[in-house]
Amino acid sequence: MLDAQGVSSLYKAQVRPVMEYVTLTWSSCPPSYLTGLERVQARAQRLVRVCTRGHAPDTFQPLQHRRDVAGLCVMFKGQALHTPHLATLRFPGPPAPTQATRSAENSEHPHTVAVPFSRTEHNIRSFLPRYSRLWNQMVLSTDLHRSTSLHIFKCRANEWLADQQ
Known part of the structure:
Protein backbone atom coordinates (compact mmCIF):
# COMPACT_ATOMS: atom_id res chain seq x y z
CA MET A 1 0.00 0.00 0.00
CA GLN A 61 -1.96 23.72 -6.74
CA PRO A 62 -5.27 24.28 -8.54
CA LEU A 63 -5.03 23.30 -12.19
CA GLN A 64 -6.27 26.74 -13.32
CA HIS A 65 -3.38 28.33 -11.43
CA ARG A 66 -0.95 26.01 -13.22
CA ARG A 67 -2.57 26.82 -16.59
CA ASP A 68 -2.22 30.54 -15.90
CA VAL A 69 1.48 30.19 -15.03
CA ALA A 70 2.04 28.22 -18.24
CA GLY A 71 0.18 30.85 -20.29
CA LEU A 72 2.18 33.69 -18.77
CA CYS A 73 5.40 31.78 -19.49
CA VAL A 74 4.44 31.49 -23.15
CA MET A 75 3.67 35.22 -23.23
CA PHE A 76 7.06 35.91 -21.57
CA LYS A 77 8.84 33.78 -24.18
CA GLY A 78 7.12 35.69 -26.99
CA GLN A 79 7.33 39.19 -25.54
CA ALA A 80 10.59 39.30 -23.56
CA LEU A 81 12.75 36.45 -24.85
CA HIS A 82 11.69 36.90 -28.50
CA THR A 83 11.54 33.15 -29.14
CA PRO A 84 11.39 32.70 -32.95
CA HIS A 85 8.53 30.20 -33.12
CA LEU A 86 6.40 32.50 -30.95
CA ALA A 87 6.98 35.58 -33.13
CA THR A 88 3.24 35.90 -33.80
CA LEU A 89 2.65 36.52 -30.08
CA ARG A 90 4.64 39.75 -30.15
CA PHE A 91 1.68 42.08 -30.09
CA PRO A 92 1.94 45.77 -30.61
CA GLY A 93 1.20 47.91 -27.62
CA PRO A 94 -2.27 49.30 -27.12
CA PRO A 95 -3.16 52.27 -29.31
CA ALA A 96 -2.52 55.72 -27.93
CA PRO A 97 -5.59 57.09 -26.15
CA THR A 98 -7.56 59.70 -28.04
CA GLN A 99 -8.91 61.30 -24.87
CA ALA A 100 -7.05 62.30 -21.72
CA THR A 101 -8.81 60.31 -19.04
CA ARG A 102 -7.38 58.82 -15.86
CA SER A 103 -7.90 55.25 -17.08
CA ALA A 104 -6.21 56.02 -20.40
CA GLU A 105 -3.21 57.57 -18.65
CA ASN A 106 -2.81 54.56 -16.36
CA SER A 107 -2.99 52.06 -19.22
CA GLU A 108 0.02 53.53 -21.02
CA HIS A 109 2.93 51.20 -20.42
CA PRO A 110 5.54 50.21 -22.98
CA HIS A 111 5.29 46.48 -22.20
CA THR A 112 1.51 46.06 -22.32
CA VAL A 113 0.01 44.34 -25.34
CA ALA A 114 -3.13 44.95 -27.34
CA VAL A 115 -5.93 42.58 -26.30
CA PRO A 116 -7.66 41.04 -29.33
CA PHE A 117 -11.36 41.85 -29.56
CA SER A 118 -13.70 38.94 -28.82
CA ARG A 119 -17.46 38.67 -29.13
CA THR A 120 -18.11 35.13 -27.97
CA GLU A 121 -17.52 33.63 -24.54
CA HIS A 122 -15.53 30.80 -26.11
CA ASN A 123 -13.16 33.22 -27.83
CA ILE A 124 -12.79 35.34 -24.69
CA ARG A 125 -11.48 32.25 -22.88
CA SER A 126 -9.06 31.35 -25.69
CA PHE A 127 -5.33 31.88 -25.35
CA LEU A 128 -4.70 35.28 -26.92
CA PRO A 129 -7.45 37.34 -25.28
CA ARG A 130 -7.20 35.62 -21.87
CA TYR A 131 -3.43 35.73 -21.46
CA SER A 132 -3.06 39.16 -23.06
CA ARG A 133 -5.33 40.54 -20.33
CA LEU A 134 -3.44 38.60 -17.63
CA TRP A 135 -0.10 39.77 -19.06
CA ASN A 136 -1.25 43.40 -18.96
CA GLN A 137 -2.41 43.04 -15.35
CA MET A 138 0.96 41.58 -14.42
CA VAL A 139 2.94 44.28 -16.28
CA LEU A 140 0.95 47.11 -14.68
CA SER A 141 1.29 45.76 -11.13
CA THR A 142 4.81 44.21 -11.10
CA ASP A 143 8.15 44.21 -12.87
CA LEU A 144 8.09 40.48 -13.66
CA HIS A 145 8.37 41.17 -17.40
CA ARG A 146 11.94 42.34 -16.76
CA SER A 147 13.09 38.94 -15.45
CA THR A 148 16.34 37.68 -16.90
CA SER A 149 15.42 34.02 -17.29
CA LEU A 150 12.35 31.88 -17.77
CA HIS A 151 12.94 30.04 -14.50
CA ILE A 152 13.02 33.26 -12.47
CA PHE A 153 9.94 34.54 -14.29
CA LYS A 154 8.03 31.30 -13.69
CA CYS A 155 8.80 31.26 -9.95
CA ARG A 156 7.84 34.90 -9.51
CA ALA A 157 4.71 34.58 -11.69
CA ASN A 158 3.66 31.61 -9.59
CA GLU A 159 3.98 33.73 -6.42
CA TRP A 160 2.18 36.69 -8.03
CA LEU A 161 -0.76 34.55 -9.13
CA ALA A 162 -0.99 32.94 -5.68
CA ASP A 163 -1.16 36.44 -4.15
CA GLN A 164 -3.91 37.41 -6.61
CA GLN A 165 -6.19 34.63 -5.40
Whole structure:
Protein backbone atom coordinates (compact mmCIF):
# COMPACT_ATOMS: atom_id res chain seq x y z
CA MET A 1 0.00 0.00 0.00
CA LEU A 2 1.19 3.50 -0.83
CA ASP A 3 1.75 6.14 1.81
CA ALA A 4 0.79 9.81 1.32
CA GLN A 5 4.13 10.67 -0.27
CA GLY A 6 3.74 7.76 -2.69
CA VAL A 7 0.20 8.75 -3.69
CA SER A 8 1.28 12.37 -4.15
CA SER A 9 4.32 11.35 -6.23
CA LEU A 10 2.28 8.92 -8.32
CA TYR A 11 -0.32 11.59 -9.05
CA LYS A 12 2.29 14.22 -9.93
CA ALA A 13 4.29 11.82 -12.13
CA GLN A 14 1.56 9.85 -13.90
CA VAL A 15 -1.82 11.61 -13.74
CA ARG A 16 -1.19 15.35 -13.71
CA PRO A 17 1.07 15.38 -16.82
CA VAL A 18 -1.74 13.75 -18.80
CA MET A 19 -4.25 16.33 -17.55
CA GLU A 20 -1.83 19.17 -18.26
CA TYR A 21 -0.89 18.05 -21.76
CA VAL A 22 -1.49 21.07 -24.01
CA THR A 23 -2.83 23.08 -21.08
CA LEU A 24 -3.21 26.21 -23.15
CA THR A 25 -5.86 24.58 -25.31
CA TRP A 26 -7.77 23.59 -22.18
CA SER A 27 -8.15 27.25 -21.25
CA SER A 28 -10.80 27.81 -23.91
CA CYS A 29 -12.89 24.78 -22.90
CA PRO A 30 -16.27 25.21 -21.26
CA PRO A 31 -16.10 25.35 -17.46
CA SER A 32 -17.91 22.00 -17.23
CA TYR A 33 -14.94 20.26 -18.89
CA LEU A 34 -12.49 21.93 -16.55
CA THR A 35 -14.62 20.90 -13.56
CA GLY A 36 -14.09 17.27 -14.54
CA LEU A 37 -10.32 17.75 -14.42
CA GLU A 38 -10.55 19.48 -11.04
CA ARG A 39 -12.57 16.51 -9.73
CA VAL A 40 -9.75 14.13 -10.61
CA GLN A 41 -7.30 16.32 -8.70
CA ALA A 42 -9.66 16.59 -5.73
CA ARG A 43 -9.92 12.82 -5.59
CA ALA A 44 -6.13 12.49 -5.51
CA GLN A 45 -6.04 15.09 -2.73
CA ARG A 46 -8.59 13.05 -0.75
CA LEU A 47 -6.46 9.92 -1.19
CA VAL A 48 -3.45 11.76 0.24
CA ARG A 49 -5.58 12.90 3.22
CA VAL A 50 -6.82 9.33 3.82
CA CYS A 51 -3.25 8.01 3.81
CA THR A 52 -2.19 10.60 6.39
CA ARG A 53 -5.39 10.30 8.41
CA GLY A 54 -6.42 13.88 7.66
CA HIS A 55 -3.15 15.55 8.64
CA ALA A 56 -1.98 16.48 5.14
CA PRO A 57 -2.15 20.10 4.00
CA ASP A 58 -3.41 20.90 0.51
CA THR A 59 -0.38 19.84 -1.49
CA PHE A 60 -1.65 20.36 -5.03
CA GLN A 61 -1.96 23.72 -6.74
CA PRO A 62 -5.27 24.28 -8.54
CA LEU A 63 -5.03 23.30 -12.19
CA GLN A 64 -6.27 26.74 -13.32
CA HIS A 65 -3.38 28.33 -11.43
CA ARG A 66 -0.95 26.01 -13.22
CA ARG A 67 -2.57 26.82 -16.59
CA ASP A 68 -2.22 30.54 -15.90
CA VAL A 69 1.48 30.19 -15.03
CA ALA A 70 2.04 28.22 -18.24
CA GLY A 71 0.18 30.85 -20.29
CA LEU A 72 2.18 33.69 -18.77
CA CYS A 73 5.40 31.78 -19.49
CA VAL A 74 4.44 31.49 -23.15
CA MET A 75 3.67 35.22 -23.23
CA PHE A 76 7.06 35.91 -21.57
CA LYS A 77 8.84 33.78 -24.18
CA GLY A 78 7.12 35.69 -26.99
CA GLN A 79 7.33 39.19 -25.54
CA ALA A 80 10.59 39.30 -23.56
CA LEU A 81 12.75 36.45 -24.85
CA HIS A 82 11.69 36.90 -28.50
CA THR A 83 11.54 33.15 -29.14
CA PRO A 84 11.39 32.70 -32.95
CA HIS A 85 8.53 30.20 -33.12
CA LEU A 86 6.40 32.50 -30.95
CA ALA A 87 6.98 35.58 -33.13
CA THR A 88 3.24 35.90 -33.80
CA LEU A 89 2.65 36.52 -30.08
CA ARG A 90 4.64 39.75 -30.15
CA PHE A 91 1.68 42.08 -30.09
CA PRO A 92 1.94 45.77 -30.61
CA GLY A 93 1.20 47.91 -27.62
CA PRO A 94 -2.27 49.30 -27.12
CA PRO A 95 -3.16 52.27 -29.31
CA ALA A 96 -2.52 55.72 -27.93
CA PRO A 97 -5.59 57.09 -26.15
CA THR A 98 -7.56 59.70 -28.04
CA GLN A 99 -8.91 61.30 -24.87
CA ALA A 100 -7.05 62.30 -21.72
CA THR A 101 -8.81 60.31 -19.04
CA ARG A 102 -7.38 58.82 -15.86
CA SER A 103 -7.90 55.25 -17.08
CA ALA A 104 -6.21 56.02 -20.40
CA GLU A 105 -3.21 57.57 -18.65
CA ASN A 106 -2.81 54.56 -16.36
CA SER A 107 -2.99 52.06 -19.22
CA GLU A 108 0.02 53.53 -21.02
CA HIS A 109 2.93 51.20 -20.42
CA PRO A 110 5.54 50.21 -22.98
CA HIS A 111 5.29 46.48 -22.20
CA THR A 112 1.51 46.06 -22.32
CA VAL A 113 0.01 44.34 -25.34
CA ALA A 114 -3.13 44.95 -27.34
CA VAL A 115 -5.93 42.58 -26.30
CA PRO A 116 -7.66 41.04 -29.33
CA PHE A 117 -11.36 41.85 -29.56
CA SER A 118 -13.70 38.94 -28.82
CA ARG A 119 -17.46 38.67 -29.13
CA THR A 120 -18.11 35.13 -27.97
CA GLU A 121 -17.52 33.63 -24.54
CA HIS A 122 -15.53 30.80 -26.11
CA ASN A 123 -13.16 33.22 -27.83
CA ILE A 124 -12.79 35.34 -24.69
CA ARG A 125 -11.48 32.25 -22.88
CA SER A 126 -9.06 31.35 -25.69
CA PHE A 127 -5.33 31.88 -25.35
CA LEU A 128 -4.70 35.28 -26.92
CA PRO A 129 -7.45 37.34 -25.28
CA ARG A 130 -7.20 35.62 -21.87
CA TYR A 131 -3.43 35.73 -21.46
CA SER A 132 -3.06 39.16 -23.06
CA ARG A 133 -5.33 40.54 -20.33
CA LEU A 134 -3.44 38.60 -17.63
CA TRP A 135 -0.10 39.77 -19.06
CA ASN A 136 -1.25 43.40 -18.96
CA GLN A 137 -2.41 43.04 -15.35
CA MET A 138 0.96 41.58 -14.42
CA VAL A 139 2.94 44.28 -16.28
CA LEU A 140 0.95 47.11 -14.68
CA SER A 141 1.29 45.76 -11.13
CA THR A 142 4.81 44.21 -11.10
CA ASP A 143 8.15 44.21 -12.87
CA LEU A 144 8.09 40.48 -13.66
CA HIS A 145 8.37 41.17 -17.40
CA ARG A 146 11.94 42.34 -16.76
CA SER A 147 13.09 38.94 -15.45
CA THR A 148 16.34 37.68 -16.90
CA SER A 149 15.42 34.02 -17.29
CA LEU A 150 12.35 31.88 -17.77
CA HIS A 151 12.94 30.04 -14.50
CA ILE A 152 13.02 33.26 -12.47
CA PHE A 153 9.94 34.54 -14.29
CA LYS A 154 8.03 31.30 -13.69
CA CYS A 155 8.80 31.26 -9.95
CA ARG A 156 7.84 34.90 -9.51
CA ALA A 157 4.71 34.58 -11.69
CA ASN A 158 3.66 31.61 -9.59
CA GLU A 159 3.98 33.73 -6.42
CA TRP A 160 2.18 36.69 -8.03
CA LEU A 161 -0.76 34.55 -9.13
CA ALA A 162 -0.99 32.94 -5.68
CA ASP A 163 -1.16 36.44 -4.15
CA GLN A 164 -3.91 37.41 -6.61
CA GLN A 165 -6.19 34.63 -5.40
